[in-house]
Amino acid sequence: MKTILYFVWSCVLLSVAGSVTAADSCVVRKMEIERLPDLTIPRAGHAVFCAGGEWVVAGGHTNGFVPTPTAEYFKDGKWHTMQMMYNHDFGFSVVMKNGKVLLGGGCNEPIGIGQTFLAEIYDPATHSFEGFSSMEKKRTNASGLELDSGRVVIAGNWYHKDAIEIFDGKNRFTYVKDVSEERSTPTIFRISDDDALIIGNYDTKGDILASVVADRLKGDTLHIPLLAEWHPLLFMRHRDDETFIGDESKGQYTYLLPVCNKNGQVSIMKVENGVFSLLPTDGPVPMRSQWEDIFYTSAIVVDRKAGRGYLYGLSHNFQAEPNTPHRHYVLAIDYARASQGRGAPLTLYYTDSLSYYPEHSPVLTEDGNLLFAGGLYSGRNGNFAPSSEVWVFHVGTPIGAKAGGISAWWWALLAVLLSLACALLIIYIRKEKHPQECQIAETESTNNNNELLERIRELMVSRKLYTNNKLKVSDVAALLTTNSRYVSDCINSSEGCTFIQFVNRYRVEHAKRLMRDNPEIKNITVCLESGFSNLQSFIRIFKQATGQTPSEWKSNL
Secondary structure: OHHHHHHHHHHHHHHHHOOEEEOOOEEEEEOEEEEEOOOOOOOEOOEEEEEOOEEEEEOOEEOOOEEOOEEEEEEOOEEEEEEOOOOOEOOEEEEOOOOOEEEEOOEOEOOOEOOEEEEEEEEOOOOEEEEEEEEEEEEOOOEEEEOOOOOEEEEOOOOOOOEEEEEOOOOOEEEEEEOOOOOOOOEEEEEEOOEEEEEOOEOOOOOEOOOOEEEEOOOOOEEOHHHHOOEEOOOOEOOHHHHEOOEHHHOEOEEEEEEEOOOOOEEEEEEEOOEEEEOOEOOOOOOEOOOOEEEEEEEEEEEOOOOEEEEEEEEOOOOOOOOOOEOEEEEEEOHHHOEOOEOEOEEEEEOOOEOEEOOEOOEEOOOOOEEEEEEEEOOOOHHHOOEEEEEEEEOOOHHHOOOOOOOHHHHHHHHHHHHHHHHHHHHHHHHHHOHHHHHHHHHHHHHHHHHHHHHHHHHHHHHOHHHOOOOOHHHHHHHOOOOHHHHHHHHHHHHOOOHHHHHHHHHHHHHHHHHHHOOOOOHHHHHHHOOOOOHHHHHHHHHHHHOOOHHHHHHOO
16 A cells, blocks of 8 residues: 555656656657637548648548538638539549649449549639549549659559559549559659659558558569568558658658557658668657557658658547547657657647547648548447548647646646545555455455456347447446446456457457358458447457457468
């Protein structure tokens, strides 16, 4: 007991001393967030970019998972709606050097089905869209990157054959060649003024692509040994030009890319003229805040003026617990301050919990902050009821990086820790006065926990509650005529895990049974029948539990 009190008091002293650190020397700061006026149309699967000095959202789908051929631009404090030629739900966008924007591909039916050949150009000067041609390959979840010549490299697909093609910058698409490995939402890097590499971490059916091969626009494929240990970590749609930190005038084509090893540790990879290496940082990328594990999801959006890159993430359980608000995180990488013998400083920003999460990488604003527009709500039927919210995360201005003194947040933390210390002291005194009564109470509590846990387990098995992807702790509590806190505390103390982790154990075992009994079953079918909310969550949680992806596990049967 004295050790516990000493630990609590040490925490109090540390909180007064200054900033909390995560993973060695990474400073942790609360991030100021600002909500802008909502979009006129809720949307997901859309593109977000800055063109002509204005923020623009284009295409995607709206309520009911129905594609919308509309766009909006932000001016004079409000959003203005525009009519597009096509919807481009899960399509791609490329902001070109001439100021116009190429948009292409996407699903050709509601609820995310199919692919299209369709392409159009957005002109921010006239706020107009022009449909002018069709691509060589119909595509969904593709990527594009402009070369120095103004031509655009396009690759990637979803449930359809992949290949590389070129847009000439005017009105024509030309097939180049098939790829050696088919990818969904790949990453494209320039390696010279007229050549590019293509890599990815998902195949066209959403399975993890454990690959060391990069396709090349010109020439043969390349073998990248470092990718055997560190694979790309990109879950959101993104634009590869926003990850560029090089200098074309000097022939330096350098990009930053988030990567992850088999232990789940994230690092920053630098790709310079086709050479892959890890960017030195002054400490490991923090994988946990003081509250929870962090799940990084975006590309690294670069502020070249500030010499900083930003990697977005949120609570690790955001998909497994869709009805619960979650904190958002932004890792700032000061890559310009990295030098020989010194790594790039890291800063981890966080927000309070929000019932919102984006599905696109952030867009850099003129003042160095991060914009998110549209996306999904927690617990509101996902793609069938997307969000119209627009948020700015302040990481580039003083409002988002206040330093010095003790903030109101730290005073609140200090008060909580002092209260905890007092409560533990009272418990200690009471146990000293009535040791026998306390021992009896603890024994009764243990017996009650064991009984409740058996009831929870029996309910899980008999009713297969875990197959409900929206299952909440309150649902179980209602069936057992008890309260949610008792159920949650029982699982935590008896099983050493959260409620959702407990449920996911059943889901993983059910998935194994399905694959064992039906070797030809598709991953998406296993995912849905086992109670996972989506394929990405299923693959991640299954691999955490077994050390293998579902496809790898099936291949070893």
